[in-house]
Amino acid sequence: MTATTLAKEASSAPVAPVASADRARRTRRRGRIIALLFVLPALLLLGALVVYPVVFSVGRSFFDASGTRFVGGDNYTEMFRDPATLKAIRNTTIWVVVAPALLTGLGLILAVLVEKVRWATAFKLLLFMPMAVSFLAAGIIFRLAYDEDPDKGVLNAAVVSVHDAFAGTSSYPTARAREGQGLIHGTDGSYRTSTAVAPGDSVTLGLVGVLPKDLPAGAGPAYAAAGRSAAPDELRGVVYLDFTPGGGGRQGEVDRRESGLPEMKVEAMRDGRTVASTTTASDGSFRFPGLASGAYTVELPASNFAPPYQGVSWLGRTLVTPAIIGAYLWIWTGFAMVLIGAGLSTLPRDALEAARMDGANEWQIFRRITVPLLAPVLTVVFVTLVINVMKVFDLVYIIAPGPVQEDATVLATQMWLVSFGGGNNQGLGSALGVLLLLLVIPAMVFNVRRFRRSQR
Amino acid sequence: MNAVRRGLGNGLVQAFLVVIGLIWLTPLAGLFLSSLRSADDTAKGGWWTALAAPGQLSFDNYSALLKNAGIIQSFWNTVLISVPTTVLVVVVAALAGYAFAWLDFPAREPLFLLVVALLVVPVQIGLLPVAKLFGQLGLFGTIPGVVLFHVAYGLPFAVFLLRNYFAEMPKEMLEAARMDGGSEWRIFIRLVLPVGRPALASLAIFQFLWVWNDMLVALLFADSSSQPLTVELQSQIRQFGSNIDVLAPGAFLSLIVPVVVFFAFQRHFVQGVMAGSVK
Numbered sequence: 001m002t003a004t005t006l007a008k009e010a011s012s013a014p015v016a017p018v019a020s021a022d023r024a025r026r027t028r029r030r031g032r033i034i035a036l037l038f039v040l041p042a043l044l045l046l047g048a049l050v051v052y053p054v055v056f057s058v059g060r061s062f063f064d065a066s067g068t069r070f071v072g073g074d075n076y077t078e079m080f081r082d083p084a085t086l087k088a089i090r091n092t093t094i095w096v097v098v099a100p101a102l103l104t105g106l107g108l109i110l111a112v113l114v115e116k117v118r119w120a121t122a123f124k125l126l127l128f129m130p131m132a133v134s135f136l137a138a139g140i141i142f143r144l145a146y147d148e149d150p151d152k153g154v155l156n157a158a159v160v161s162v163h164d165a166f167a168g169t170s171s172y173p174t175a176r177a178r179e180g181q182g183l184i185h186g187t188d189g190s191y192r193t194s195t196a197v198a199p200g201d202s203v204t205l206g207l208v209g210v211l212p213k214d215l216p217a218g219a220g221p222a223y224a225a226a227g228r229s230a231a232p233d234e235l236r237g238v239v240y241l242d243f244t245p246g247g248g249g250r251q252g253e254v255d256r257r258e259s260g261l262p263e264m265k266v267e268a269m270r271d272g273r274t275v276a277s278t279t280t281a282s283d284g285s286f287r288f289p290g291l292a293s294g295a296y297t298v299e300l301p302a303s304n305f306a307p308p309y310q311g312v313s314w315l316g317r318t319l320v321t322p323a324i325i326g327a328y329l330w331i332w333t334g335f336a337m338v339l340i341g342a343g344l345s346t347l348p349r350d351a352l353e354a355a356r357m358d359g360a361n362e363w364q365i366f367r368r369i370t371v372p373l374l375a376p377v378l379t380v381v382f383v384t385l386v387i388n389v390m391k392v393f394d395l396v397y398i399i400a401p402g403p404v405q406e407d408a409t410v411l412a413t414q415m416w417l418v419s420f421g422g423g424n425n426q427g428l429g430s431a432l433g434v435l436l437l438l439l440v441i442p443a444m445v446f447n448v449r450r451f452r453r454s455q456r
Numbered sequence: 457m458n459a460v461r462r463g464l465g466n467g468l469v470q471a472f473l474v475v476i477g478l479i480w481l482t483p484l485a486g487l488f489l490s491s492l493r494s495a496d497d498t499a500k501g502g503w504w505t506a507l508a509a510p511g512q513l514s515f516d517n518y519s520a521l522l523k524n525a526g527i528i529q530s531f532w533n534t535v536l537i538s539v540p541t542t543v544l545v546v547v548v549a550a551l552a553g554y555a556f557a558w559l560d561f562p563a564r565e566p567l568f569l570l571v572v573a574l575l576v577v578p579v580q581i582g583l584l585p586v587a588k589l590f591g592q593l594g595l596f597g598t599i600p601g602v603v604l605f606h607v608a609y610g611l612p613f614a615v616f617l618l619r620n621y622f623a624e625m626p627k628e629m630l631e632a633a634r635m636d637g638g639s640e641w642r643i644f645i646r647l648v649l650p651v652g653r654p655a656l657a658s659l660a661i662f663q664f665l666w667v668w669n670d671m672l673v674a675l676l677f678a679d680s681s682s683q684p685l686t687v688e689l690q691s692q693i694r695q696f697g698s699n700i701d702v703l704a705p706g707a708f709l710s711l712i713v714p715v716v717v718f719f720a721f722q723r724h725f726v727q728g729v730m731a732g733s734v735k
Contacts, residue, residue, distance in 0.1 A: 028560075031559065031560060031640075032560060032561050032562070034559070034640050034641075035555045035559035035560060035561035035640075036555075036561050038551045038552060038554060038555035038559060038640070038644075039551070039552045039555040039556065039561065039567070041548045041551065041552070042548050042549065042551070042552035042611055042615055043552070043567070045548065045604070045607060045608045045611060046570075046571070046574065046608060046611055046612070048589070048608070049582060049586055049589075049604065049605060049608035049609070050574055050577060050582060050608055050609065050611075050612070051570075051574070052585065052589075053581060053582040053584075053585035053586055054577065054581055054582075056584075056585035057581050057584065057585055060584070060585070110473075110476065113469050113472065113473060114473060116466055116469050117466075117469060117470055117473060123473055123477060125719075125722065126477055126480055126481065127476075127477075127480055128718075128726065129715060129718060130480070131718075132665055132711075132714040132715050132717065132718035132725070133669070133711045133714060133715065134668070134669030134670075134671065134686055134710060134711060134714070135669065135671065136669070136671050136686040136689060136690060136707070136710065137487075137669075137707040137708075137710050137711040139693075140487065140689070140693070140703050140704070140707040141483045141484065141486065141487045141707065142483065143693070144483075144486055144487060144490060144503075144700065144704070145482075145483050145486060150502075151500075151501050151502055152498070152501075152502055153502070154482060154483075154486050154502060154503070154504065157502055157504065330480065330483065338726060362465070387576055390578075391578050391579075391580070393580075393672050394671050394672060397671075397690075398671075398690065398693060402694070412578075412580055415580050416580075416583075416672075419583070419584055420583075420676060426584055429584060430584060432580075433578070433580050433581040433583070433584065434581070436578045436580050436581065437577065437578060437581050440576045440577070440578060443576045444573050444575070444576050444577075447572050447573070447575055447576065448569055448572050448573055451569070451572045452569070
């Protein structure tokens, strides 16, 4: 029943039948013209700029790059032959498989947990806020955060400090021994004594290549320690910087002003096995007490000389796609959480309370009641995210640095590159656009059906 | 015992959420602090060093930004693109939404199903054909061109949203207005628009942010004199690392408007995004 027929019925009642039928027809026609004037702007814009382009693109995708020669399905087979496009298809698949599932899961967990705290609203606002930020700004934010230099990118700064807290920093990446002064350079980067030593011996291990300003604070002269003799069952020695500031020292000997090298790991080896290990004191001295008699070698393990840990190459070839997905999570998690939270608030309280009364714990309630009841909401969130993820463009375009752009490429960026960004093959570009359209057709059908059902 | 365990569990939940909140805040804080540091300081160390040395922070980058003709021009272009787009989408979609909901015209149902189907059409498919079309019409590279494209691709969702909202209006209300002899135009202005205000507001905010934040469409359809802030900044990204003192405040300038809109109209914004998610 429409508005105009209502109006007609209302006005026709008191008038004579014939005249009223005539007038009703006229009113009806007038009503239709007005209605068309109302929808016309929208229909014209949609027709010219959305429907026509879809038809045009489908047609164009069957022509070659210049648009003059009909090539049938060649552009579509080319799509699966061209390595760059294949990579884009592969990456888009990774995006679609990983991002929506992660987001829905994370959103669900946060939506359930946030209900348990008093500051839920503030938390939701904070997580939702990135939705207001452009992909460009988010891209710049994450280019900054992912910077490889631990002195610039906050992520690598965190990774490096965690790594160094557990694995320790190597203090002497530049140190080395002079040739022929009692130390052999192992293939793994370690140094060991060239001659066997026994308990009761005292060794001096001289290294060079450390700038005096790079010495750890508190490093003291090694001279006194080098002079001490070892007890019968102990092996002792000193690791020192065989370099006298200002010159004048003798190579291979511990001179008065030469510094010890503190914090150096030292191992006592016997028959190729480490039997004792220690770290040098501030004057570079070390001792292994209580050794059984026999032949030993003293080793400075390679970890002393390892180059400093530089963190993870986030925007390198292998990690660039996961890294960009990480940025995408930052933007969309709030959306998933708020939408799922809205679904959560409609769950029947009694069912949850009854389960709690029956002694179910929180995990059982979550697993057996919350998730199954939320299934429809979760599906909507998931499907929405899949549609959005397929079209991701800006983030990839902004975050992936030039040289890795081709490793991060997805369908939308590839379509752009092929059509406008140098590729200039509008036939293949149109085919990629059509592929994007085909991928969202299930969502289109889903929307239309859902709408028709809601109208009944 | 149980209470203790619950209390402990709640403590863990709070701690977990605090950590998540900090993770979410850090990138933004990083951008903001970076935008306040000189190029020299940025070259020497990360933005977090400024926490210990607040002397590094100043608004010099922002005053430099305000003297940067390219940035200022593109900022105004962003305004000139997003405001007209928002107004046009709301007006055109409100007219159509009302017609689809309450007026009678041929092929009304199939046409509306078409609108529903167009909801998910990716903008990518329109780029090439519309670029050719605009080239012939002389619209390519101009602000009106960018606006028209945005309006067209904003319409399916806008019409869908408003038609559904208007359809909920009580029938008696419209009948009464028609009995009083109001023309459709008067009814639309005096009755439908005021009643639809919440939906119109959500739509306007969502549409404004969508266009304000767009880069892809403007990247193609705008030339250097009509390009918005996003495209202007994008063109400077190639030298990333050396120009953080321009990029960071620029990005902050581009995000502060939507974030203020977000906090000012939270409710409408959330509703708009939720409803718009089907796009």
